Amino acid sequence: MQRTLIVDLLNAAAPADNVALCGWIRTRRDAKEFSFVELNDGSCRANLQCIVDAGTAAQAGLGEAATGAAVRVRGALVASPGKGQRWEVRATAVEVFGLADPETFPLQKKRHSDEFLRTIAHLRPRTNKYGAAFRIRAEAGYAVHEFFRSRRFAWVHTPVLTGADCEGAGEMFRVTALEPGQTDLQRDFFGRRCNLTVSGQLEAEALAMGLGRVYSFGPTFRAENSNTPRHAAEFWMIEPEMAFADLDDLMDLGEDLTRSVVEHALAHCAEDLALFDSFVDKGLLARLKGLLAAPFARVPYAEAVEILQKSGKDFAYPVAFGTDLQTEHERYLAEEHFGKPVAVYNYPKEIKAFYMRQNDDGRTVAAVDILVPRIGELIGGSQREERLDRLTARIAELGQRPEDYWWYLDLRRFGSVPHAGFGLGFERLLMLLTGISNIRDVIPFPRTPGNLEF
Numbered sequence: 001m002q003r004t005l006i007v008d009l010l011n012a013a014a015p016a017d018n019v020a021l022c023g024w025i026r027t028r029r030d031a032k033e034f035s036f037v038e039l040n041d042g043s044c045r046a047n048l049q050c051i052v053d054a055g056t057a058a059q060a061g062l063g064e065a066a067t068g069a070a071v072r073v074r075g076a077l078v079a080s081p082g083k084g085q086r087w088e089v090r091a092t093a094v095e096v097f098g099l100a101d102p103e104t105f106p107l108q109k110k111r112h113s114d115e116f117l118r119t120i121a122h123l124r125p126r127t128n129k130y131g132a133a134f135r136i137r138a139e140a141g142y143a144v145h146e147f148f149r150s151r152r153f154a155w156v157h158t159p160v161l162t163g164a165d166c167e168g169a170g171e172m173f174r175v176t177a178l179e180p181g182q183t184d185l186q187r188d189f190f191g192r193r194c195n196l197t198v199s200g201q202l203e204a205e206a207l208a209m210g211l212g213r214v215y216s217f218g219p220t221f222r223a224e225n226s227n228t229p230r231h232a233a234e235f236w237m238i239e240p241e242m243a244f245a246d247l248d249d250l251m252d253l254g255e256d257l258t259r260s261v262v263e264h265a266l267a268h269c270a271e272d273l274a275l276f277d278s279f280v281d282k283g284l285l286a287r288l289k290g291l292l293a294a295p296f297a298r299v300p301y302a303e304a305v306e307i308l309q310k311s312g313k314d315f316a317y318p319v320a321f322g323t324d325l326q327t328e329h330e331r332y333l334a335e336e337h338f339g340k341p342v343a344v345y346n347y348p349k350e351i352k353a354f355y356m357r358q359n360d361d362g363r364t365v366a367a368v369d370i371l372v373p374r375i376g377e378l379i380g381g382s383q384r385e386e387r388l389d390r391l392t393a394r395i396a397e398l399g400q401r402p403e404d405y406w407w408y409l410d411l412r413r414f415g416s417v418p419h420a421g422f423g424l425g426f427e428r429l430l431m432l433l434t435g436i437s438n439i440r441d442v443i444p445f446p447r448t449p450g451n452l453e454f
């Protein structure tokens with residue numbers, strides 16, 4: 001099908017006689033001798049204006065094609081006398097592919113609430129805002145791969161179906177092939193319990209022990225019943241794992257990755273980011289540029305607790321050494337105290353997962369969370385416990401059976417090395433990039449408690 005994308009037409013260097021563009025009508029305005037059609041094809045935020053003479057319009061039945069209809073316009077790309085646009089198309093032929101009845105098509109030209117648009121998630125990619133959000137999502141994913149590739153990390157694919165509970169938090173979706181009423185796990189597909197992965201970390205560690213530097217980037221599932229603007233039941237996680245690396249290397253990596261994606265978005269998504277800066281989060285661009293301007297702060301957990309205690313803030317959750325930081329604490333640190341992203345490290349071992357490396361003080365582990373303004377935790381990771389005796393003891397201490405981790409412990413039995421890795425929630429990164437404040441609006445089809453439509 002002959003067609004040129006609108007993004008390429010808008011960037012054309014010279015007029016062209018014979019172009020064809022396909023897209024959806026955003027608006028159509030009829031004057032006596034001409035119809036003016038604003039067409040969008042999703043390749044960029046901007047529409048291209050097409051001018052159709054009354055005869056051509058009548059022949060094509062353009063009169064019935066209202067907002068939302070799909071058409072192809074052929075004609076000449078010419079300099080536009082109108083302001084705000086460089087090019088327009090003088091149509092010589094129009095084909096209407098699919099009409100959209102103005103009585104029932106929900107996306108008429110007016111502002112819709114985010115809540116309403118979530119109920120029509122199948123149509124919202126046709127709006128300016130969600131078109132921009134999902135284009136930025138695509139570019140950010142590309143930037144992630146580019147970042148790791150340039151540093152010689154191998155992209156690895158960890159399993160979605162797994163028998164392990166990486167985080168030990170028990171928030172797993174169970175997968176079974178048993179019929180309702182059957183309960184004998186032995187007769188289930190795998191002959192044992194199977195879950196959707198909550199993290200590919202354990203397998204990524206095994207891969208890092210052979211490939212040196214790896215990262216996974218894929219869907220992750222959590223059955224935590226938390227209805228917050230920052231949690232989804234299905235999200236994408238980026239999990240790098242580095243052999244021969246410590247906590248400092250990990251903090252450097254997290255900071256570099258975050259900046260690199262922000263830099264890429266500023267360079268490649270300017271038009272879409274401008275939409276968010278104007279209509280969703282005024283000051284977004286300044287904040288993103290600020291994030292590139294200064295290094296992230298780094299503070300030990302114990303010191304972060306003191307800062308919070310001395311803040312004079314009336315937090316809903318009290319904070320003391322040994323308590324997990326809540327979003328309100330994380331946001332206070334990043335937004336108010338440091339005014340920029342901050343890496344909090346060396347957490348009490350009791351509130352962190354079994355695999356984190358125990359520090360010499362006997363009470364903390366070499367964990368780090370990177371907290372960012374408006375969101376809180378963006379990254380969670382650690383140096384891993386590479387000492388077999390310590391790791392085995394910790395697993396037992398937590399009431400787990402070391403035999404269940406036999407292959408993970410093998411990594412410590414054979415050629416163990418200091419190593420470290422983290423998980424970055426891709427959607428939270430997108431919230432940072434766009435200023436969108438609800439995770440449901442950076443995922444095309446979000447899965448949250450009670451929501452499985454589409």
Ligand code: 4AD
Nearest residue numbers: 199201231232235239378379380381421422423425
């Ligand atoms: O801090 P978490 O739970 O860490 C892990 O799973 C480690 N195994 C990662 C590793 O070291 N390889 O999750 C990592 C990140 C969080 O910082 C957050 O950004 C995101 O994943 N995340 C979620 N994002 C959206 N919805 C949820 N329910 C999320 N849970 C975690």
Ligand code: MG
Nearest residue numbers: 369377379380
């Ligand atoms: Mg975490």
